[in-house]
Amino acid sequence: MSVVYQRVALIGLGLIASSMAHAMRRGGLAGEIVGTARSAETRDIARDVGFCDRIVDTAAEAAEGADLVVLAVPVGAMGAVAQEIGPVLKAGATVTDVGSVKGAVIEAVSPHLPENVHFIPGHPLAGTEHSGPRSGFAELYDNRWCILVPNGADEAATQRLRDLWQGMGANVDMMDADHHDLVLAVTSHAPHLIAYTMVGVADDLGRVTDTEVINYSAAGFRDFTRIAASDPTMWRDVFLSNKEATLEILGRFTEELFALQRAIRTGDGDHLFDYFTRTRAIRRGIIEAGQDTDAPDFGRSTKHE
Ligand SMILES: NC(=O)c1ccc[n+]([C@@H]2O[C@H](COP(=O)([O-])OP(=O)(O)OC[C@H]3O[C@@H](n4cnc5c(N)ncnc54)[C@H](O)[C@@H]3O)[C@@H](O)[C@H]2O)c1
Numbered sequence: 209m210s211v212v213y214q215r216v217a218l219i220g221l222g223l224i225a226s227s228m229a230h231a232m233r234r235g236g237l238a239g240e241i242v243g244t245a246r247s248a249e250t251r252d253i254a255r256d257v258g259f260c261d262r263i264v265d266t267a268a269e270a271a272e273g274a275d276l277v278v279l280a281v282p283v284g285a286m287g288a289v290a291q292e293i294g295p296v297l298k299a300g301a302t303v304t305d306v307g308s309v310k311g312a313v314i315e316a317v318s319p320h321l322p323e324n325v326h327f328i329p330g331h332p333l334a335g336t337e338h339s340g341p342r343s344g345f346a347e348l349y350d351n352r353w354c355i356l357v358p359n360g361a362d363e364a365a366t367q368r369l370r371d372l373w374q375g376m377g378a379n380v381d382m383m384d385a386d387h388h389d390l391v392l393a394v395t396s397h398a399p400h401l402i403a404y405t406m407v408g409v410a411d412d413l414g415r416v417t418d419t420e421v422i423n424y425s426a427a428g429f430r431d432f433t434r435i436a437a438s439d440p441t442m443w444r445d446v447f448l449s450n451k452e453a454t455l456e457i458l459g460r461f462t463e464e465l466f467a468l469q470r471a472i473r474t475g476d477g478d479h480l481f482d483y484f485t486r487t488r489a490i491r492r493g494i495i496e497a498g499q500d501t502d503a504p505d506f507g508r509s510t511k512h513e
């Protein structure tokens with residue numbers, strides 16, 4: 209793989225940016241990687257881990273002269289970072305972000321960028337419950353999706369960003385911001401809220417001790433606790449900035465939950481069976497599409513039918 213951008217600036221040095229740096233190095237995709245983070249402590253850790261060629265103190269310093277600037281801070285902080293870097297951006301540079309919400313980020317960032325740069329928002333659909341500069345790894349994006357929201361941006365600039373993500377191992381898809389935010393409300397944002405809630409319920413339940421929750425948590429609940437360990441700042445910002453789509457999905461979720469609750473109360477086994485049959489088919493569709501690399505052998509799970 210050859211160099212896609214001569215100089216890349218990473219603003220925010222957490223899980224997503226550090227994984228990008230590791231993946232860019234693995235693929236030889238960047239001539240130079242310059243990083244910055246808000247706190248001196250994070251910058252020192254990033255220096256220590258060594259995934260950037262240079263660490264500088266401010267976002268403006270990092271962005272100056274960069275061919276690609278990646279905003280990798282919480283969604284609620286994107287506007288302020290854009291305001292800081294706007295005046296120093298090189299003509300023809302590309303600015304992208306990795307925020308989990310697109311509409312709100314575009315609204316917050318666009319007004320601060322000069323017309324002679326390409327703004328191409330993005331979102332890698334990959335992550336873990338860990339955060340910070342020590343949590344990144346080169347394989348994070350392998351075989352995962354990255355959604356770009358070019359919104360009429362220059363085609364050559366969009367293709368170049370696509371090349372970078374593909375070089376980092378990802379598959380790239382394009383969509384508009386509203387659709388992205390609705391899709392992600394279903395596939396990521398509402399599920400996170402449900403996991404946070406379920407873990408909160410277990411924590412509140414006086415009749416079940418903490419030790420019981422720890423000792424007897426079966427695989428499903430363990431997955432919930434992993435998700436519910438995700439960064440509180442990041443997720444506060446996601447819900448506050450994807451309010452409409454998340455509330456729409458949670459409304460539908462509550463209606464379906466009430467229907468299932470009623471089926472349990474009235475002993476309506478057919479309703480439960482039909483519902484679970486439908487949802488099982490969705491899981492199989494994901495596995496058949498090769499999107500779940502952790503999934504157990506699919507053939508084995510059909511044996512008992
Ligand atoms: N973690 C995930 O699973 C995941 C997946 C895809 C996209 N994202 C998105 O990527 C972005 C970064 O997430 P992450 O998981 O790398 O987070 P992280 O917590 O690991 O890192 C965030 C970085 O932003 C900096 N930061 C925090 N608040 C700031 C502020 N107010 N101003 C400037 N800098 C600030 C932190 O110091 C840190 O360097 C977020 O927008 C998130 O929505 C996260």
Ligand SMILES: O=C(O)C(=O)C[C@]1(C(=O)O)C=C[C@@H](O)C=C1
Nearest residue numbers: 308332333334335336337395396
């Ligand atoms: O695997 C995880 O820990 C994640 O939650 C990653 C995950 C998701 O799939 O929901 C979380 C937020 C994102 O914006 C993208 C990916």
